[in-house]
Amino acid sequence: MRTSISATATLALLAGCSSGSDSSADADGDGEITQAEMVSEMESAGEMAMQPGMWEQTIEFTEIDMPGIPENMQDMMRSQMGASMTMQHCLSAEDVSRPDPDFFGGEGQENCTYEDFDMSQDSMRMRMTCDGGEGTMVHMNMNGAMHGDSFTMDIDNRVSGVPSGDMTMKGTVTGRRIGEC
Numbered sequence: 001m002r003t004s005i006s007a008t009a010t011l012a013l014l015a016g017c018s019s020g021s022d023s024s025a026d027a028d029g030d031g032e033i034t035q036a037e038m039v040s041e042m043e044s045a046g047e048m049a050m051q052p053g054m055w056e057q058t059i060e061f062t063e064i065d066m067p068g069i070p071e072n073m074q075d076m077m078r079s080q081m082g083a084s085m086t087m088q089h090c091l092s093a094e095d096v097s098r099p100d101p102d103f104f105g106g107e108g109q110e111n112c113t114y115e116d117f118d119m120s121q122d123s124m125r126m127r128m129t130c131d132g133g134e135g136t137m138v139h140m141n142m143n144g145a146m147h148g149d150s151f152t153m154d155i156d157n158r159v160s161g162v163p164s165g166d167m168t169m170k171g172t173v174t175g176r177r178i179g180e181c
Helices: 002-018 035-044 071-082
Strands: 053-065 085-091 112-120 123-133 136-147 150-160 167-179
Touching: 053 071, 123 150, 136 167
Parallel strands: none
Antiparallel strands: 053 085, 053 167, 112 123, 123 136, 136 150, 150 167
């Protein structure tokens, strides 16, 4: 899996630093490898890690299907859910190669777990499930492009456990690093 490659690259960088040998990761030659130097080294090795810091994410749903709900209520819910939602999350240096699932879950979507996660070079793919509370589960599929300081992914969600039947929502999520935490 790509995560093990990231871990291997990180260990190799640390080993190069501790052995006293010249490491290409120590770009400024000061004998210490900074987080920025490590990210740069991982990018040049074919791995792309998200940069640690404060991230702003915007989610916008473009398709919402709610079977069993009267059309006038669906229209009202679509207008509320169709508006973009913006939130901020802090990404720690320890989590850059595999952010906590709640990082992508969105407001009210805590208690998320990955079923699949792949982040490599300039792409990211994940499947996860979030406990929506009150018996609902949100099953999320996201695929898209990722750079060290931004990402854009298509979202395909299914909400199960809703009395009227499973709801589906499709849209996009964009994220960008906006500074330090």
